[in-house]
Amino acid sequence: RHWAPWWMAAGLRLGLLGLVTAHFEFPIKQTLYNHLYYRSYVQDLCVDIVQSDSKPCSVSQDCSPLLRYDCANYQTSNVSEVMFGETPGLLMTLEGTVQLSSLQSCGEGTCPWCTNHQSCVGPMAETNLQELTAGSCVRWEYSTQNSSEAFEVFVGAFGGTPERLVAYELKRGLAQDWSYGQVQVPNDGEFLLRFYLASYDSSGGGIVGSSLRLRNVRSQPCLNATALAAGPPASTTTSSTSSSSGSTTSSITQTTSSTTASSTVSKSTSSSSSSSSSRSVTSTSSASTSFTSTSMVSSTSSRTRSTTVTATSTAPVIAAIASTSCDTSDTSELFLVFLSLGAFFLLLLLTALCRSVGENSKAVAPEISKLDRMMQVLRSFGLDDEEDLKLELKRGQEDRAEMEDLRLELERLRARQKELELLRGAHFALQHQFMNETRLCAELRRAAAAREVQLIMPDDRSDDEGLLT
Numbered sequence: 001r002h003w004a005p006w007w008m009a010a011g012l013r014l015g016l017l018g019l020v021t022a023h024f025e026f027p028i029k030q031t032l033y034n035h036l037y038y039r040s041y042v043q044d045l046c047v048d049i050v051q052s053d054s055k056p057c058s059v060s061q062d063c064s065p066l067l068r069y070d071c072a073n074y075q076t077s078n079v080s081e082v083m084f085g086e087t088p089g090l091l092m093t094l095e096g097t098v099q100l101s102s103l104q105s106c107g108e109g110t111c112p113w114c115t116n117h118q119s120c121v122g123p124m125a126e127t128n129l130q131e132l133t134a135g136s137c138v139r140w141e142y143s144t145q146n147s148s149e150a151f152e153v154f155v156g157a158f159g160g161t162p163e164r165l166v167a168y169e170l171k172r173g174l175a176q177d178w179s180y181g182q183v184q185v186p187n188d189g190e191f192l193l194r195f196y197l198a199s200y201d202s203s204g205g206g207i208v209g210s211s212l213r214l215r216n217v218r219s220q221p222c223l224n225a226t227a228l229a230a231g232p233p234a235s236t237t238t239s240s241t242s243s244s245s246g247s248t249t250s251s252i253t254q255t256t257s258s259t260t261a262s263s264t265v266s267k268s269t270s271s272s273s274s275s276s277s278s279r280s281v282t283s284t285s286s287a288s289t290s291f292t293s294t295s296m297v298s299s300t301s302s303r304t305r306s307t308t309v310t311a312t313s314t315a316p317v318i319a320a321i322a323s324t325s326c327d328t329s330d331t332s333e334l335f336l337v338f339l340s341l342g343a344f345f346l347l348l349l350l351t352a353l354c355r356s357v358g359e360n361s362k363a364v365a366p367e368i369s370k371l372d373r374m375m376q377v378l379r380s381f382g383l384d385d386e387e388d389l390k391l392e393l394k395r396g397q398e399d400r401a402e403m404e405d406l407r408l409e410l411e412r413l414r415a416r417q418k419e420l421e422l423l424r425g426a427h428f429a430l431q432h433q434f435m436n437e438t439r440l441c442a443e444l445r446r447a448a449a450a451r452e453v454q455l456i457m458p459d460d461r462s463d464d465e466g467l468l469t
Contacts, residue, residue, distance in 0.1 A: 022219035024138070024193060026090060028126035029079045035070035038121040038196050042069075042154055042170060049114050050173025055202075057114035062172065064115065069198065071096035071120035071208070079123040079197075082213075089215030092197040094122030095148070100206045113202055114172065119152050120208055121198040129190040130219060137222035138193060139182045141215050141232050147175045148209035152198035157183045159191035166191070172200050178213075180228045193217065 046063040071077075076095040081088065098118040132138070144151040150172060157167040167183040185191055199208035383389050 022130040022132065024127040024130060024217040024219075026081070026125045027128055029123070030126075031077045031079060031123045032074065034124045034196060035068070035121050037124075038154065038198065039066075039069045041156055041165060041168070041196075045168065045170050047152065047170050047172045050171050050176060052174040052176075055113070055174060058112045059115060062115040066119060068099075069119060069121045071122070072099045072206075073097045074122070077122040079125050084213065084215050087215050089213060090125055090195075092123045092125065092195070092212040092214065093146075094120075094197055094199050094211075095209040096120060096122070096199075097206050098201050098208055113204070114150070114200075117201040117204050119172075119198050119200045121152075121196055122210075123197055125195045125214075127193045127217065129192050132185050132189065132191050132219055134187045135184065135222075136219055137182050137184045138191075138217065139180060139220045139223065140217040141178055142181055143176065143178045143213040144173075144211060145175050145177060145213075146211035147199070149207065150174055150200040150202035151210040151212065152200045153181075153212060154194075154196040154198070155181060155183065156194050156196075157185055157191050158194065159185065159189045174202070177231070179231045180223065182223060182228055184222060 043065045046061040049057045049060050049062060051057060051060075071094075074094075074096045076093050079090060079092045082091045083089070098120050100118075138157060140155075142153070144153075151174075152172045153170070155169045156165050158164065159166050166186055169181050169183055171181075183193075195212075195214060197210060197212045199210035201208050378389070381392075383392060
């Protein structure tokens with residue numbers, strides 16, 4: 001009778017934890033030209049060697065920096081978004097060659113296979129910024145099963161202004177199954193993660209190749225070293241998807257432990273003269289139901305299903321459940337359970353609505369700001385309401401009509417000016433002709449005086465024939 005309040009509190013805690021958990025996305029992906037940044041990050045860091053039973057290494061770290069981290073030749077350098085079962089993630093691949101050198105890159109005194117050769121870096125994926133508190137952890141799950149050579153993975157947490165590296169994880173090793181990675185931020189603020197996939201030439205032949213599968217990058221409670229070494233639960237790693245030559249194989253394994261249900265109902269009946277009664281009937285039924293694991297393997301060419309179910313005496317279990325469900329207190333507990341579920345989903349719905357309203361407000365904010373600026377401009381001209389705006393529009397129309405009349409008058413004035421210019425030109429021509437005629441008459445008088453000839457000049461010089469005579 002006391003498990004329902006505890007279940008409600010635990011459900012609300014889990015719901016709130018799911019709401020505040022920061023899930024990182026990958027808006028930036030870069031396939032090439034990452035070696036310079038990679039070198040600046042890892043130049044002074046030690047690489048943790050992930051030990052392997054098939055090919056152990058005699059040291060746990062490689063602290064000798066390399067001169068260069070670019071590949072001599074890139075055959076494949078890619079990063080893409082994929083689905084691992086129902087979980088979204090990233091697939092990063094790198095294939096290429098490194099520049100072979102006669103100089104050893106090892107600086108630890110002994111030079112085993114895991115520290116003596118070259119590395120080159122391939123693709124990079126960068127997450128979005130997330131607000132984190134001091135001491136919180138960002139954890140992810142990764143796998144390098146398809147690596148043809150040793151993998152090398154650098155994960156850095158960056159934050160602050162200017163941006164700086166606040167936490168990192170740098171590992172090198174052979175192919176491994178799904179494992180945990182984790183970094184812890186030292187202070188409050190906004191942080192992002194950068195994932196770099198590189199490959200280490202473990203054989204020394206100059207050919208490198210690695211593959212990284214990444215999923216569930218989010219802010220989560222910090223795990224200790226034991227939990228990190230144990231890796232993700234088996235239930236989260238049994239669903240995988242792989243493609244080869246157009247065929248797809250999916251494997252799903254589910255295991256259900258045996259279930260035992262027992263029910264005891266006691267009722268006693270007695271009567272007395274004081275009209276008090278009690279009933280006692282005792283019945284005990286027990287049932288045991290066990291289910292073995294169910295596995296299903298499907299492919300494009302064939303499907304195999306095997307299911308084994310063993311059940312014994314299920315009818316008493318149903319009867320016991322039916323008998324106990326008639327109690328009103330159990331009904332109240334179930335009602336509280338469903339009420340808490342409804343409250344939880346209502347909280348999720350309210351969160352989604354708030355997020356949608358926030359996005360809409362962000363979209364409407366520029367328009368509102370534009371309208372505010374327009375209203376400020378109108379108020380600066382003394383327009384406070386709609387009536388003032390109408391009056392100003394009417395005045396503007398009247399001013400437009402006056403401007404049209406002025407424009408027509410200006411065109412008439414310009415036409416009159418052109419006529420005056422023509423008349424001025426004609427006047428200048430006549431004046432020039434008159435001056436020529438006056439000069440000609442003066443020359444004729446001088447010639448006549450020289451010859452002592454008296455010229456009879458007509459009084460009317462407009463008579464050309466008389467003047468010539």
